[in-house]
Each structure stands twice: as C-alpha cells, then as structure tokens.
Amino acid sequence: MAENKKNMNKLKKRKNHSRKLKGILLVELILLLCAGGLYFLFLGTQKAPGGQDDTDYTEDSDDKDSKDGEDQKDKDNSKNNNLSEEELEIIKEQERLQQEIQERKDLIAKADRLALGYDYDGAIELIKSYQGAEGSFSVYTELNQAIEKYENQKSSLVLYGGSYTSVTQFNHIFFHSLIADNSKAFDGEYDQTGYNMYMTTVYEFKKMMEKMYEDGYVLVSIHDIAKKEKQEDGSTKFVAQEIYLPKGKKPFVLSQDDVNYYDYMEGDGFASRIVIGEDGKPTCEMILDDGSVVTGPFDIVPILDEFIEEHPDFSYRGAKGILALTGYEGVLGYRTNDPTSPTYQQDVETAKKVVEALKEDGWEFASHSWGHKNSYEITVDHFRRDTERWMKEVAPIIGPTDVYIFPYGVDIETTMGTYSSEKYMILKENGFDFFCGVYKEPWMHIKNDYVRMTRRPLDGQAMLQFPERLADLFAVEDVIDPERPPRDW
Numbered sequence: 001m002a003e004n005k006k007n008m009n010k011l012k013k014r015k016n017h018s019r020k021l022k023g024i025l026l027v028e029l030i031l032l033l034c035a036g037g038l039y040f041l042f043l044g045t046q047k048a049p050g051g052q053d054d055t056d057y058t059e060d061s062d063d064k065d066s067k068d069g070e071d072q073k074d075k076d077n078s079k080n081n082n083l084s085e086e087e088l089e090i091i092k093e094q095e096r097l098q099q100e101i102q103e104r105k106d107l108i109a110k111a112d113r114l115a116l117g118y119d120y121d122g123a124i125e126l127i128k129s130y131q132g133a134e135g136s137f138s139v140y141t142e143l144n145q146a147i148e149k150y151e152n153q154k155s156s157l158v159l160y161g162g163s164y165t166s167v168t169q170f171n172h173i174f175f176h177s178l179i180a181d182n183s184k185a186f187d188g189e190y191d192q193t194g195y196n197m198y199m200t201t202v203y204e205f206k207k208m209m210e211k212m213y214e215d216g217y218v219l220v221s222i223h224d225i226a227k228k229e230k231q232e233d234g235s236t237k238f239v240a241q242e243i244y245l246p247k248g249k250k251p252f253v254l255s256q257d258d259v260n261y262y263d264y265m266e267g268d269g270f271a272s273r274i275v276i277g278e279d280g281k282p283t284c285e286m287i288l289d290d291g292s293v294v295t296g297p298f299d300i301v302p303i304l305d306e307f308i309e310e311h312p313d314f315s316y317r318g319a320k321g322i323l324a325l326t327g328y329e330g331v332l333g334y335r336t337n338d339p340t341s342p343t344y345q346q347d348v349e350t351a352k353k354v355v356e357a358l359k360e361d362g363w364e365f366a367s368h369s370w371g372h373k374n375s376y377e378i379t380v381d382h383f384r385r386d387t388e389r390w391m392k393e394v395a396p397i398i399g400p401t402d403v404y405i406f407p408y409g410v411d412i413e414t415t416m417g418t419y420s421s422e423k424y425m426i427l428k429e430n431g432f433d434f435f436c437g438v439y440k441e442p443w444m445h446i447k448n449d450y451v452r453m454t455r456r457p458l459d460g461q462a463m464l465q466f467p468e469r470l471a472d473l474f475a476v477e478d479v480i481d482p483e484r485p486p487r488d489w
C-alpha cells in the first residue's frame with residue numbers, strides 16, 4: 001500500500017514536472033516562431049525572389065559531403081553575409097528585445113514567488129533592481145504593474161492575519177520521526193505501543209498539513225516571533241515581533257524532535273538518515289528488508305518541502321521547521337558520536353553538508369540535549385556535562401543555535417515567573433535563548449533575556465487519548481491513519 005502511494009506520488013510529481021517543462025518548451029517555441037517569422041518577413045520585403053540566396057543554396061546542395069546541420073549553418077551564414085550592416089543590426093535588435101521581454105517575465109515570476117511567501121518588500125526590491133537597456137525598471141509597464149500589485153497586497157495585510165492579538169497565542173506543534181511503513185511499526189512487537197503513542201504516520205502528517213493549510217495556517221520561524229533588540233540605554237532585550245499576513249491567516253511554528261534516526265528504530269519502518277538528493281535538496285533514505293537502500297520522502301523534511309513547493313503561501317518568507325537533535329547516537333542518521341569509527345571523518349563531513357543543504361532550504365536546528373535525560377530531575381553537574389558534551393560533539397556539525405528543546409518536554413524549572421536556576425545559567429552561557437517545553441495549548445513568555453514557548457504534540461497519544469485537545473486544529477477522524485491500531489496503553 002505505502003509503496004504504491006509513494007510510487008503514485010513520484011509519478012504525480014514527475015507528471016507535474018513534465019507538464020511544467022512542456023509549458024516552458026511551448027512558450028520558447030512560440031517565441032522562436034515569432035522571431036523566425038519576423039526574420040523571414042523582413043527578408044521577404046528586402047529580397048527579390050530568385051536572388052543570390054538561391055545560388056548559395058544550390059552551391060550548398062552540391063556539396064554532398066557536408067552534413068544537413070552544416071548545410072543549414074552555411075545557408076544561414078551566407079544569408080546573413082548578404083545582409084547589410086544595418087539589416088543585421090535590426091535583426092540583432094529584435095533578438096535582444098525578445099530576450100529582454102523574457103528576462104522581465106522571469107523576474108516577475110521570481111518576485112511573485114517571494115510575494116506568495118509574504119515577502120512583498122523583497123519582491124518590490126527585486127523588481128526595482130532591474131536595469132534593462134533603458135537603465136531603470138520604471139520605464140517598463142509590466143514592472144510598474146507588478147510593483148503596484150505587491151503594494152496593493154501589502155496594504156491589505158493585518159497583524160497576525162487578524163487571528164491573534166499577540167504572538168503568545170501562536171501554536172507551536174511538534175512531531176517525532178514519521179512512520180513511513182505502517183506494517184513495520186505496527187507489527188505487534190514490543191515497541192509498537194511506543195510508536196503508537198509518540199509517533200505520527202506519513203499519512204497523518206500529510207492530512208494534518210493539508211487541513212492546517214486549508215484553515216489558513218502559515219508556518220513561521222521561531223525567530224520571527226521575538227528578536228533581541230537594542231534598547232536606548234545600550235542593553236538588549238527580547239521583543240515580540242509584528243508579522244503581517246493576509247486576513248484569516250494564522251502563524252504557527254513547527255518542530256521535530258530526535259531527528260537522529262536511532263538504532264532502535266531500525267527495521268521498524270522509519271527513514272534511516274537524511275541525505276542530499278539528486279536535485280541538491282535534502283531527502284531521506286530508508287533501508288528495506290533485503291538491505292537495499294531507497295531514497296524518498298519518508299520523513300517530515302522532504303514531505304513538508306514538497307508541500308511548500310506546491311503551496312508557497314504555507315510558509316512565511318521561506319520558514320520551515322526546527323530539527324531538534326540529541327548527540328548520543330550522532331545526528332541525522334550519521335553516527336558522528338564515535339571518533340573511533342572507521343568512517344568517523346567521512347560521517348562528520350557528510351553530516352555537515354547535509355546540514356548546509358537543510359539550512360539553505362530554510363530548516364533550523366535546536367539542541368535536544370546530548371543524552372536525552374529529564375532536565376528537571378538530573379543534577380546540575382550532570383546537566384552541565386550533558387550541555388558541554390552537546391556543544392562539543394553536535395554544535396560543530398550543525399553550527400550555532402539559540403534554541404533548546406527539552407527532552408520529554410520537561411522544563412528545567414517549574415516557575416511561572418522568571419528563570420533563575422543554575423541550569424538556566426548553563427544554557428545561557430552556551431548561547432541558548434529560546435526554551436521549548438510541552439503543553440496542551442499555546443503558552444509563551446517573552447522575558448528580557450529569553451523566550452519560553454511550549455509546544456503541542458500531534459502524535460498518537462494526542463489523537464487517541466486526548467482528541468478534544470486537538471479540536472481547534474482538526475477533527476481526529478479526518479486525519480487519523482486507518483492503519484493505526486486502537487489505543488493500546
């Protein structure tokens with residue numbers, strides 16, 4: 001079943017692709033025909049029939065050794081040779097004009113894409129960067145019209161899409177690795193209950209995204225919500241940001257925990273690691289029963305990428321999700337935790353390249369601790385060692401990050417006031433400013449020195465045990481995988 005679905009998707013994608021390609025080819029063909037038509041029209045008005053052209057043609061035809069292509073080239077050359085300087089100039093000018101028209105069309109398409117992602121200023125800036133032969137965008141009607149269109153769209157935006165009055169009301173939803181092959185995760189083995197509770201299937205994730213998209217949800221970066229701003233007295237503090245969206249849109253944040261592809265998940269229907277696909281974009285690998293490795297959309301990264309590719313208005317200025325990584329079994333499916341491994345250097349280098357491709361693609365990273373221990377229960381010393389180990393082993397691969405996602409969603413403090421513990425100090429010393437726990441509904445603090453935001457799980461436990469908690473997002477029966485077992489805990 002799943003395999004069929006995958007193949008269907010691939011086929012669909014390919015079809016879309018080839019449809020697009022056909023469209024582009026058609027446009028090019030029309031342009032060529034226009035240019036060619038003008039050219040021959042021009043010749044027709046300049047040349048009397050049976051002129052030197054024919055002589056040239058005969059000469060070429062007599063040369064039996066030359067190939068057809070060369071014949072054509074010679075013919076064209078000799079034709080051009082017979083044109084005056086002035087005539088050649090006119091042809092060149094025609095070609096240049098056609099090329100410029102196409103350039104502007106491409107530019108508008110690129111700017112449209114930015115505007116679809118709510119970056120109207122970026123779209124306007126891009127159009128204004130056009131010089132053309134005239135040296136300024138402003139002489140081209142179509143460019144002025146495009147700018148006017150973006151200005152109009154921008155002027156109709158409302159703060160937070162009019163859906164919220166404060167960033168503290170935004171949802172932050174999270175997932176674990178998606179189950180790509182239900183038959184392997186839900187096989188009745190001892191680990192089935194864990195998967196049933198904490199994991200979401202590919203089917204469910206797609207349904208949830210579709211439903212949220214239909215309801216106006218727009219993915220934003222956690223860094224769009226609050227930023228460190230310099231105050232008049234020279235100090236800095238975190239300040240809630242304004243996000244302007246079309247009316248009815250609802251900003252939300254998405255994260256995925258434990259994107260490490262742990263050993264225990266092997267053979268249970270999950271992706272095995274993130275790799276760079278043939279198109280240079282991140283995708284997943286999965287190991288089949290016979291040991292062969294297949295590449296495809298087996299987890300959130302490639303699935304969400306594809307969804308946003310189809311629906312650019314689902315992402316605010318290219319925002320994607322946050323990938324939260326532990327360190328005890330390496331990162332992203334690469335066992336970079338073991339320096340004695342014979343492939344250690346290679347694994348680190350490959351993981352770094354994958355990270356680069358993910359960042360390029362809009363994905364962000366968070367620490368999920370090194371050893372995935374309960375941050376509240378462990379001692380301060382343990383917590384310090386764990387944090388330092390993550391900084392030493394994982395940070396060099398993924399680069400600096402200021403987001404910390406608590407293992408099990410357990411916060412370092414239970415205070416409803418302001419953090420003040422040693423554990424908080426340790427995290428601050430290591431550059432962390434955004435702290436994420438878990439709660440059943442949106443909750444957020446923006447303090448001078450940090451941001452604390454809870455996340456909602458959209459997993460099996462939420463769907464089977466607390467469906468009422470999800471009612472504002474979707475009806476569980478609309479998204480739940482028919483292949484998911486009933487509650488078994």
Ligand SMILES: [Zn+2]
Binds near residue numbers: 257
């Ligand atoms: Zn976790």
